[in-house]
Amino acid sequence: MTKTVIVEDDPMVAEINRIYLEKMDGFELVAMARSVEEALPILQENKVDLILLDIQMPRDNGWSLLSNIRGLGSEIDVIIITASCDNASIKKGLRFGAVDYLIKPFEFERFQSALLSYQKNQMRINEQERLNQVDLDQLVLHKEQKFTEGYDLPKGLTKNTLCKVWRQVNEMGRTSFSTEEIACKVGISRISMRKYVKFLADIHALETDMVYGTIGRPIYMHNATIEGSIKIDYYINN
Template structure:
């Protein structure tokens, strides 16, 4: 069994990743934690093979944990799972030795591909004392083919609607808006709008906070956080 630790500060994402991991044969969840401080004692105490690592968290970030793992010289592999899709972050992750890089949000199929590829690679090395150049080339080339980054939208979201929402957000500028207000501006249901806004929060385009009033349901308030037109174009154009 591949003993795995999930390090993710977003409870919803951590729950999804835990659920996804539970569907994978050959993997055992050691712990799911939300900070580097929680992760370090587990890594030092338990035998851990793989970490599914978020980058941006409160306190020390994922880069710090990755550096400490390498400094300790522990044979732990890391798959980065992050909304950061700029080339600097991706290159930094690969230079630190991450075996794969998943950009949030992603479908189960991409998660499955990453973990199956990792499991196959580990099984291959377990069976071999030495590798020929041909065997190594096949392994590396196969891995490259599996690691293509996708900018597909989550199921149920469409590019046309996302484009309308993005245009309205740009029109609003720095103004704070609620889910209901944006739903009325675009002309879709509040439930549908919530899915799009959660997606935009996942890829760090907007910030979202929950405002609790004296009575009634809490209100989600949003504001633009990242004018990354290049990232949005990737999702809008496929």
């Protein structure tokens, strides 16, 4: 059994992660912590194989815990689960040896994929005393390549603005929004926002419905799709 600790300050997100984890065979939840201060004694007093780690937390953040773990030479593996989708955070997570990086919000399928991939890799490593180059490429190099090689954005779109737009979409949860509404929240023009909304719709990260009011033109309202975070991952994490 892979003994796992969830470190997440948001009770709702922590509970979702717990429910997802309990659906997975071969994983055992050791404890849940809402802060670095709560997590450290848990890690010291228990055998832990894997941490599902949030980054943005009050006081010390997830980077502090990860740095502490690596500084002690601990062999605990970490899957980062965070809303931080900027390039610097992705690279920092990889430098600290995170085995996967999930961007909130995500669906069970992405969570399942991360844990199954981790489980499969651990089994292959434990079963073999030595790895050949092909095995190494599949277990390590290809894994990292997934995060460092992305797709090119259409002309006129920037990764920095796209990240801001997607972060705002995440904050709105399942609440529908118009192009004008999200443009105001992000702080860019409605014309520019139309380009980002169109792009997100084209890659199936957003779905759009036409809402008719009492008078005037219909309004197009948008929502993030279930697979939105996975779709956009290829564009912002390179």
